[in-house]
Amino acid sequence: MNCLDYRRQLGPDPRHESAEMQEHRRGCAGCAAHHARALGFELALKRSLAVPVPDGLAERILLSQTTSERGLRVRRRRRWSWAAAAAAVVATVGLVAYQLALFSPLPRQLVLHLQHEPEALITHTPLAVAAIEERFRQRGVRLAGPPPAGVSYAQPCPVGVIGSVHMVMPEKEGPVTVFFLPGHKERRGDYVDDGMHVRAVPMAEGTLALVAADARHFDALEAGWRRSLEGASDIAAGAP
Structure with a gap:
């Protein structure tokens, strides 16, 4: 196994390696470093997605069902605002990462x-x-x-x-x-x-x-x- 084969097979799931991949990584400092970075990225991604559910969310949902139509529209607008803001943050982060890659050496x-x-x-x-x-x-x-x-x-x-x-x-x-x-x-x-x-x-x-x-x-x-x-x-x- 060469470095390209190792990295191509590692890409889908860095947490699972075949015996051949493990043997290659133990003898290749470059692939070992690549594996460590891939695991680090997976962990960072997992942490970023682990958003805790706010306390009392169920009660607030039940309360919203008993409010007037006007109040419901207000809350909907607020939820859409938060969603739009979150989407904008994700898009901005992605754009910055793309631009950094685009203009790298x-x-x-x-x-x-x-x-x-x-x-x-x-x-x-x-x-x-x-x-x-x-x-x-x-x-x-x-x-x-x-x-x-x-x-x-x-x-x-x-x-x-x-x-x-x-x-x-x-x-x-x-x-x-x-x-x-x-x-x-x-x-x-x-x-x-x-x-x-x-x-x-x-x-x-x-x-x-x-x-x-x-x-x-x-x-x-x-x-x-x-x-x-x-x-x-x-x-x-x-x-x-």
């Missing part, structure tokens, strides 16, 4: 994006070159050379507010997710976010980003995609 956005498209990691059948080229054309990009072999998934996806071509390349050590973000220039760098390795490389008229639990294929994939996007076969892997 690029490595954080890329890792979060993977959690919303787990189906991208399922297929292992290579796509036809024409299908991959079409995804790039949908983003206004014309490849300078054929794409590296082994792309099993390709879709034009937004990463936050940035348009991208989102691809997956299965490897023996685990899948490598490849993003090309046309028109977006990110400073070159290697990062680790939530146990995932992320490499950002300015390339062609945009940025190439690689995301995987194991970074051993990054150099070779960077060189291959540079040939595809720039047609520069003599640029060494890892060159800025």
Whole structure:
């Protein structure tokens, strides 16, 4: 089991792990930290939903049934006001969380994006070159050379507010997710976010980003995609 498999299986219920998941977590500090955060979030969510019932609620309901129609309308308006206020608070919290994710640093956005498209990691059948080229054309990009072999998934996806071509390349050590973000220039760098390795490389008229639990294929994939996007076969892997 690799880190992506562990986190995908953990998502539905962090409180229940299979024996294989427990074994992986004991040997992986990143997944152990992710598990602890997931449990913490579950506990915080449970506490936030544990709203105590006000004392005397039943008596107040019975009393409301004996009041006049005018009083009933007043109480209804008050209840709707509280409900509207609660809904507004929930909506505001959700909006703030969404905006924080939307404008987070690029490595954080890329890792979060993977959690919303787990189906991208399922297929292992290579796509036809024409299908991959079409995804790039949908983003206004014309490849300078054929794409590296082994792309099993390709879709034009937004990463936050940035348009991208989102691809997956299965490897023996685990899948490598490849993003090309046309028109977006990110400073070159290697990062680790939530146990995932992320490499950002300015390339062609945009940025190439690689995301995987194991970074051993990054150099070779960077060189291959540079040939595809720039047609520069003599640029060494890892060159800025």
